[in-house]
Amino acid sequence: MKILVAIKRVIDANVKVRVNADNTGVETANVKMSMNPFCEIAVEEAIRLKEQGVASEVVAVCIGPQQAQETLRTALALGADKAVLVKSDEELESLAVAKVLKNIVEKEEPQMVLLGKQSIDSDNNQTGQMLGALLGWGQGTFASEVKVADGKAQVTREIDGGLQTVELTMPAIVTTDLRLNEPRFASLPNIMKAKRKPLEELAVADLGVDIAPRTETLKVANPPARQEGIKVETVAELVDKLKNDAKVI
Amino acid sequence: MTTLVIAEHNNQQAQASTFSTIAAATQLSGDTVVLVAGHNCQATAEQIAKAQGVSKVLVADAEHYAHLLAEDLDRLVVAIAEDYSHILAPASTFGKNFMPRVAALLDVQQISEITAIDSDDVFERPVYAGNAIATVKSNDAKKVITVRATGFDAVAEEGGSATIEAIEAKEASATSSYVGAELTVSERPELTSARVIVSGGRGMGSGENFTMLEALADKLGAAVGASRAAVDAGFVPNDYQVGQTGKIVAPELYIAVGISGAIQHLAGMKDSKVIVAINKDEEAPIFQVADYGLVADLFKVIPELNDAL
Numbered sequence: 001m002k003i004l005v006a007i008k009r010v011i012d013a014n015v016k017v018r019v020n021a022d023n024t025g026v027e028t029a030n031v032k033m034s035m036n037p038f039c040e041i042a043v044e045e046a047i048r049l050k051e052q053g054v055a056s057e058v059v060a061v062c063i064g065p066q067q068a069q070e071t072l073r074t075a076l077a078l079g080a081d082k083a084v085l086v087k088s089d090e091e092l093e094s095l096a097v098a099k100v101l102k103n104i105v106e107k108e109e110p111q112m113v114l115l116g117k118q119s120i121d122s123d124n125n126q127t128g129q130m131l132g133a134l135l136g137w138g139q140g141t142f143a144s145e146v147k148v149a150d151g152k153a154q155v156t157r158e159i160d161g162g163l164q165t166v167e168l169t170m171p172a173i174v175t176t177d178l179r180l181n182e183p184r185f186a187s188l189p190n191i192m193k194a195k196r197k198p199l200e201e202l203a204v205a206d207l208g209v210d211i212a213p214r215t216e217t218l219k220v221a222n223p224p225a226r227q228e229g230i231k232v233e234t235v236a237e238l239v240d241k242l243k244n245d246a247k248v249i
Numbered sequence: 250m251t252t253l254v255i256a257e258h259n260n261q262q263a264q265a266s267t268f269s270t271i272a273a274a275t276q277l278s279g280d281t282v283v284l285v286a287g288h289n290c291q292a293t294a295e296q297i298a299k300a301q302g303v304s305k306v307l308v309a310d311a312e313h314y315a316h317l318l319a320e321d322l323d324r325l326v327v328a329i330a331e332d333y334s335h336i337l338a339p340a341s342t343f344g345k346n347f348m349p350r351v352a353a354l355l356d357v358q359q360i361s362e363i364t365a366i367d368s369d370d371v372f373e374r375p376v377y378a379g380n381a382i383a384t385v386k387s388n389d390a391k392k393v394i395t396v397r398a399t400g401f402d403a404v405a406e407e408g409g410s411a412t413i414e415a416i417e418a419k420e421a422s423a424t425s426s427y428v429g430a431e432l433t434v435s436e437r438p439e440l441t442s443a444r445v446i447v448s449g450g451r452g453m454g455s456g457e458n459f460t461m462l463e464a465l466a467d468k469l470g471a472a473v474g475a476s477r478a479a480v481d482a483g484f485v486p487n488d489y490q491v492g493q494t495g496k497i498v499a500p501e502l503y504i505a506v507g508i509s510g511a512i513q514h515l516a517g518m519k520d521s522k523v524i525v526a527i528n529k530d531e532e533a534p535i536f537q538v539a540d541y542g543l544v545a546d547l548f549k550v551i552p553e554l555n556d557a558l
Binding site for chain 1: 316318319320323341342343345346347348349350351352353354356357358359360361362371375376377378379380381382383384385386387388389422423424425426427428429430431432433441445469477480481486487488493494496501502512513519522523524525531536538539540541542543544550553554557558
């Protein structure tokens with residue numbers, strides 16, 4: 001079976017982001033960008049399914065500016081067979097992303113689409129579910145284990161009280177949680193090889209998909225700052241502060 | 250204008266997140282109707298009918314709603330969506346799972362994890378792991394929203410008298426079925442609604458050492474949480490995890506023990522009223538958000554703290 005993996009290019013998880021001066025967004029100039037960590041887990045899972053002989057081909061897709069090509073090359077270096085870049089200089093909302101992905105799914109006809117559970121920039125946690133609904137497919141969100149057999153996928157999901165297992169009829173959507181796997185690193189020879197793997201470029205405007213924004217960001221602000229705290233020297237002092245100053249115990 | 254809230258419950262009773270979501274709904278103009286989809290969930294419906302601010306409770310009772318699968322819930326909500334201007338669910342794993350499906354079927358851009366309501370179409374939500382707050386205006390005719398429970402004080406569970414009305418269930422979905430669940434059993438308060446939380450990180454060293462924190466938690470009537478490092482090391486189950494990708498909490502007192510305070514962990518707890526950090530590394534970033542910091546070896550300090558309480 002064929003697997004489609006959707007990946008996103010985001011500000012690196014370790015960067016401390018700064019709100020820009022005119023409060024319209026965060027500073028992105030000269031900031032390190034990387035593959036969204038949950039997307040790395042999705043790519044890793046797709047490659048493992050290929051190594052197990054479950055998947056025959058892994059196609060990575062990314063919607064973003066020309067530079068997102070680097071993110072796709074990373075996926076190719078990790079083991080994806082082919083990449084599709086849907087070029088868009090505007091950041092799309094997740095509904096628009098889901099519609100673009102539906103278009104790509106209809107072209108590529110995968111049996112499974114793997115996505116991260118959320119991107120660490122918008123923290124929306126929507127795209128996989130939206131794609132599932134638009135395609136009419138079942139979904140295994142927040143997956144910590146995926147087993148594929150006999151045209152079905154058994155997905156163990158991380159839910160608030162523990163774990164839940166669902167069985168999905170293929171084709172299906174899976175979104176990855178942190179504990180699904182430990183992503184590998186790309187080796188230098190594989191990075192070189194990835195340069196020769198096919199990377200198709202499409203323009204989002206040519207797909208005929210409705211990507212008009214539905215929301216406006218009126219303002220982006222810093223979160224309220226916490227008052228500076230104090231250091232205490234002893235346990236007795238701590239207990240005293242909590243009892244008498246903060247009055248929380 | 251009427252708001253529909255989708256209740257989170259376990260068929261016996263409603264979760265605390267449901268009452269916080271109702272609180273958010275009451276900040277919008279218009280009535281609040283709550284949908285309880287489940288199996289043998291009449292008691293839950295009666296419980297919610299007593300909550301303040303609820304005008305009507307709809308009940309969809311069918312066997313295939315027992316586990317609230319997204320592929321069943323989405324069509325049920327969409328079928329009744331016409332009557333509502335706003336559709337709200339808690340931003341728990343329950344709400345996050347099915348609501349984007351509802352939004353997509355209604356052709357609406359969902360607004361996730363709102364923490365404040367400025368008007369009927371302007372909402373505030375944290376982005377970049379809580380390092381920025383975005384104020385967002387929705388231009389969709391219908392607003393589909395998930396609500397961060399810690400952003401809204403739950404409505405009182407007594408004093409209301411909503412009517413209860415049964416609605417028709419939709420057919421079961423053919424794409425997905427429930428296999429089983431493995432739930433963590435705990436006597437302690439639930440993490441997201443606890444007044445006090447004691448959390449351990451990599452510094453705890455082992456799972457056995459968490460018994461120290463559990464003893465402290467029991468004295469304080471607290472829930473026990475953890476950082477991702479502690480979960481990944483296998484010290485505690487993953488549903489203990491507090492952070493951007495785990496649970497978002499805002500207790501009155503959060504005690505971080507052996508937790509360095511990475512951006513992703515702070516995203517889950519920095520709205521706590523009072524934060525205490527116990528760490529032997531005085532450079533640990535957790536001290537930048539802590540109201541009270543104690544630079545010391547946790548293995549010495551925690552037993553002392555236990556004795557002092």
